[in-house]
Amino acid sequence: MKRILKKIFIKSIYYSGLPYLFREIVLRKKVIIIMLHNPGPDTGELLFKWLLKKYNIISLNQYIDYRNGKATLPAKPLIITMDDGHIGNYDLLPLIKSLQIPVTIFLCSGLINTRRHYWFKYYELLTDSDVLKMVPNNKRLEYLAKSGYYPEKEFPDPQALTKEQIMEMKEYVNFQSHTVSHPCLNRCTDAESWKEISDSKLQLETEYNLAINAIAYPNGDFTEREITYAKKAEYTCGLTVGYGYNGKNTSLYKLKRCSVNDNESVELLAIKATGIWSYLFLLFKKIPQLMFYNVTFSTRKLMRILILILPGMEDLVFS
Numbered sequence: 131m132k133r134i135l136k137k138i139f140i141k142s143i144y145y146s147g148l149p150y151l152f153r154e155i156v157l158r159k160k161v162i163i164i165m166l167h168n169p170g171p172d173t174g175e176l177l178f179k180w181l182l183k184k185y186n187i188i189s190l191n192q193y194i195d196y197r198n199g200k201a202t203l204p205a206k207p208l209i210i211t212m213d214d215g216h217i218g219n220y221d222l223l224p225l226i227k228s229l230q231i232p233v234t235i236f237l238c239s240g241l242i243n244t245r246r247h248y249w250f251k252y253y254e255l256l257t258d259s260d261v262l263k264m265v266p267n268n269k270r271l272e273y274l275a276k277s278g279y280y281p282e283k284e285f286p287d288p289q290a291l292t293k294e295q296i297m298e299m300k301e302y303v304n305f306q307s308h309t310v311s312h313p314c315l316n317r318c319t320d321a322e323s324w325k326e327i328s329d330s331k332l333q334l335e336t337e338y339n340l341a342i343n344a345i346a347y348p349n350g351d352f353t354e355r356e357i358t359y360a361k362k363a364e365y366t367c368g369l370t371v372g373y374g375y376n377g378k379n380t381s382l383y384k385l386k387r388c389s390v391n392d393n394e395s396v397e398l399l400a401i402k403a404t405g406i407w408s409y410l411f412l413l414f415k416k417i418p419q420l421m422f423y424n425v426t427f428s429t430r431k432l433m434r435i436l437i438l439i440l441p442g443m444e445d446l447v448f449s
């Protein structure tokens with residue numbers, strides 16, 4: 131039922147003409163940045179071709195140059211980014227080549243070219259990965275260890291791009307930094323946060339010969355401290371997650387990105403890319419919440435938070 135309601139909701143907005151009006155009037159001079167993770171080649175083709183028809187795809191560097199007064203922007207500019215450096219991104223290379231579109235992929239320097247796994251994709255987790263994003267970094271690592279995961283653990287199959295793939299792709303793809311191990315930077319100590327931000331840049335530059343000037347904060351989480359560190363490590367910009375668009379005065383270290391699911395329908399992509407989605411959420415906060423969130427999921431999450439914070443409870447769960 132919820133699914134049908136959601137479909138009707140999306141289709142009615144799509145066919146209302148609102149996305150078109152937003153794109154043509156409000157967004158003509160704004161820069162939209164979309165964030166994907168691991169779309170398959172078929173979805174990639176569908177989404178990229180649709181975006182090419184409706185927007186002018188520009189590179190992240192063109193936008194940075196524009197901000198520094200060294201470049202101009204076309205009307206309706208849009209930047210495509212992908213986070214994490216999933217091994218499946220390699221399958222998009224023929225498409226990226228044939229469409230000749232600029233794409234930026236943010237790599238975790240400690241995961242690429244290894245058989246280490248992304249902690250949030252570790253399915254044996256004894257708790258929701260969302261809960262682990264809310265606890266201090268050492269607690270997160272502690273609970274991961276209890277679930278049998280540790281950052282250096284090697285698995286049979288790689289999850290991240292290999293060095294060979296990166297070398298082949300780098301002529302067509304702009305690779306940038308997504309920290310070393312994808313922690314929640316805002317839950318790290320000063321030393322941990324600095325190491326993740328600075329080491330990642332250094333590793334990507336020295337071991338992969340990449341020109342690193344941008345960092346995407348994992349999960350979009352950052353504080354003023356991360357901005358200070360990003361500047362100190364000589365990044366030119368930082369990308370977060372949040373609906374909206376980027377203009378002339380948006381802080382270069384708080385660039386907004388619109389999160390798009392890897393299997394998104396073109397209709398929802400059309401709505402999200404315009405930024406209308408955020409307005410709808412603000413206007414009808416309650417309605418989308420009721421429609422899109424599963425109440426039992428929230429209850430489960432609450433239970434798990436309680437488990438993490440109540441002394442003694444963890445022993446019951448993890449014994």
Ligand SMILES: [Zn+2]
Nearest residue numbers: 213214348349
């Ligand atoms: Zn990520």
